[in-house]
Amino acid sequence: MNTRIAVPFAVAVWACSSPPTATAGAPHAALGTAQSGPSGTDFTPYAAVAARLLADARADTGGWLKLASLCDDIGHRLTGSPALERAVHWAVARMTADGHANVRAEPVEVQRWLRGAEALDLVEPRVQTLQVVGLGNTVGTPAGGIQAEVVMAHDEAGLAALGDRVRGRIVLFDNPMPPWSEEQGSQYGPTVRFRVRGPVLAGRLGAVGVLVRSVTAHSLATLHTGVTVYDPSVAPIPAAAVTPETSAWLARLCDQGQRVVVRLQLDARVAGLVQSANVIGELRGRERPDEIVVIGGHLDSWDVGQGAHDDGAGVVAAMQALTLLRRARLVPRRTVRVVLWTNEENGLAGARAYARDHATEMPQHVAAIEADSGGFPPAGLGIGVTPADAREIALHHVRGLVQLLAPVGPQRAHPDSHGADVGPLLDQGVPALDLATRAPTYFDIHHTHADTLDKVDPRALQDLTAAMATWAWALAEWPGRLDKPGPGP
Secondary structure: OOOOOOOOOEEEOOOOOOOOOOOOOOOOEEEEOOOOOOOOOOOOHHHHHHHHHHHHHOOOOOHHEEEEEHHHHOOOOOOOOHHHHHHHHHHHHHHHHOOEEEEEEEEEEEEEEOOOOOEEEEEEEOOEEOOOOOOOOOOOOOOOEEEEEEEEEHHHHHHHHHHHHOOOEEEOOOOEEEOEEEOEEEOOOHHHHHHHHHHHHOOOOOEEEEEEEOOOOOOOOOOOOEOOOOOOOOOOEEEEEEEEEHHHHHHHHHHHOOOOOOEEEEEEEEEHHHHHHEEEEEEEOOOOEEEEEEEEEEOOOOOOHHHHHHHHHHHHHHHHHHHHHHHHHOOOOOEEEEEEEOOOOOOOHHHHHHHHHHHHHHHEEEEEEEOOOOOOEEEEEEEEEEHHHHHHHHHHHHHHHHHHHHOOOOEEEEOOOOOOOOOHHOOOOOOOOEEOOOOOOOOHHHOOOOOOOOOOOHHHHHHHHHHHHHHHHHHHHHOOOOOOOOOOO
């Protein structure tokens, strides 16, 4: 997606949407349908290794077994939860057993948010219990909940048109997500803005609560959670998601001029600061071990489903990519470092802590790849670089780099796109990439109870792992840097 990611959750999904602006706050990368363009830098000297890694990955079940263990034995991994702590220990143990160097858990202080009991009842025009899920980091309602009339808006213009009618009411943002298409992708970025910023937009006008249509184009009465972001200048109000079916129904009632009243109860609260950790392991470089290529995903997840696609698949792809390189006895010039970040979903504390704790190493970080697009087939790389005048240079290099995975399917390069966890590295001058996937069904299960192991295709996970291993190897072996012209010294 992004020129700059301003909120803590990023997925690079091929053909997702048009890239938003730096301040839009939409969380997911967009690789559009643009072709990769000119041939780019010549990475064909690494084609034989790429073919070998793809064959090795497709013959390997280790990544799938890791994902099964993470999902079935640990499950969802909300920041600050005992389950996330178990996942940290699990990752350290697995990377140690695989023989990686310098395996450790680096402490990170995180804010723990607790969901609590949740309920939503329609009071007028008739009585009915409705499905509801609180948005991540939402504040709770007063004891006993809040009862208020619902006013509906499809977009910002609709909210503005409500004017004083918003005060003292609950705003329903009924903003449907368009169906996925080859041309436009999922359009997640433009759709999710009301989940992210809706409580601030409505709170400024005096609303007492917000309901948001779950961000998905296909639903079987499915609830999708996800983070909401408050503004210190606006008093926080409770925020929750309803199913697309419920949202469409309530919107129709509002359009008909009927009085719609609901009672919302959220027992959510912040439980203070607790300790978590980023998990790190390395394959040390043979010639320039102090120069580093980072690969990784985020170890935390929402407290629904198993976090299989988001982001268990990205975590496992990075872990197993390092294992594939080690088993193949491929030792690149530079060090390849796996970083499994904590607290991506609702805080980015892990990403910020890594950038802060490794600040003196930043000049030696030559690239950072994040996989947070689910366990789907790879479809290319997004690239973010600073300064801006390095943009075309980096894009030229990446156009060549992605073609190493052409045997898996079309691979595209897109500028001004990077994952959330590598954003703090980009701030310090590190070329930041996101590993995009072709995933037309991803947002059917994204942030839901349906994000479980059975939704992940083992072959797709193998190909994702091969992409991570190949691109990490090439960047660590190639003498140049993505933000510099030429092949390097």
